Amino acid sequence: MTGSAQDVARRFRWTRRLQRYVLNPPMRLLVSAGLVADHAILETVGRKTGKRRLNVVSVKPDGQTLWVVSEHGRRAGYVANIGAQPRIRVRFGRQWYQATATLLPEDDARARLADNWSQESARRAIERFGTALMTIRIDLDEPLRP
Numbered sequence: 440m441t442g443s444a445q446d447v448a449r450r451f452r453w454t455r456r457l458q459r460y461v462l463n464p465p466m467r468l469l470v471s472a473g474l475v476a477d478h479a480i481l482e483t484v485g486r487k488t489g490k491r492r493l494n495v496v497s498v499k500p501d502g503q504t505l506w507v508v509s510e511h512g513r514r515a516g517y518v519a520n521i522g523a524q525p526r527i528r529v530r531f532g533r534q535w536y537q538a539t540a541t542l543l544p545e546d547d548a549r550a551r552l553a554d555n556w557s558q559e560s561a562r563r564a565i566e567r568f569g570t571a572l573m574t575i576r577i578d579l580d581e582p583l584r585p
Contacts, residue, residue: 447570451511454568466495473533479505480530481540481577486523492516497565498531498577499551505529505538505577508548512571518542521575529577537580548572 469475479498482491494517499506509518521527521540529536551574552562565572 450568451514451570454510454570463495467493470495471530479507481507481517482528482530482535483517483520484524484527486520492520497562500531500583503579503582505531505579506551507575507577508552508565508569509573509575510565510569510571512544512573513542514571518573518575527577529579531583534584536583538577539580541576541578543574543576546574548574 466475466478467480470478470480477498477500479496481494481496483494484490485492496507496509496517509515511518513519513522522542525540527538527540529538549566549572552565552572
C-alpha cells in the first residue's frame with residue numbers, strides 16, 4: 440500500500456482494533472465449529488509470555504500445506520511469534536493439526552493472493568487493509584482429514 444508512514448501506522452492501529460474487538464471473536468467461534476470455509480485458527484506460543492495465542496486467518500489449502508498471507512507482516516503478533524517458534528498448531532475444519540510455519544518475506548504475497556484465492560472477500564480485505572503483506576507457508580505433520 441502506498442501512503443506516508445503515518446498513514447500506514449494509523450491504518451494498522453485501526454485495522455488491529457477492528458479485528459481484535461469486532462471481527463475475530465465471532466469468527467473464532469465460527470471457524471472452531473468448522474462453519475467457515477478456507478479459514479483456520481493458528482495457535483502460536485507467545486514469544487515473550489510463553490502463553491498460547493489464537494488467531495483466525497484466511498488460508499489457501501494445497502495438499503498438506505496451508506498458505507497464509509499476513510496483512511501486517513512482522514508487525515502482526517502471530518507472525519512475530521512464528522518467527523520465534525515455528526512449531527504451531529492449526530485448527531482447520533473441525534480438526535487440530537501439528538505443523539511447522541515458515542515465513543517467506545521474499546515471496547510475492549500479492550501474486551499468491553491473485554492465484555486462485557477462493558475467498559474473494561478475504562482476498563480483497565487482505566489487500567485493502569494490509570500494510571506489509573507477507574506469505575507464510577504452513578506444513579502440516581499429517582494429511583488433511585475430510
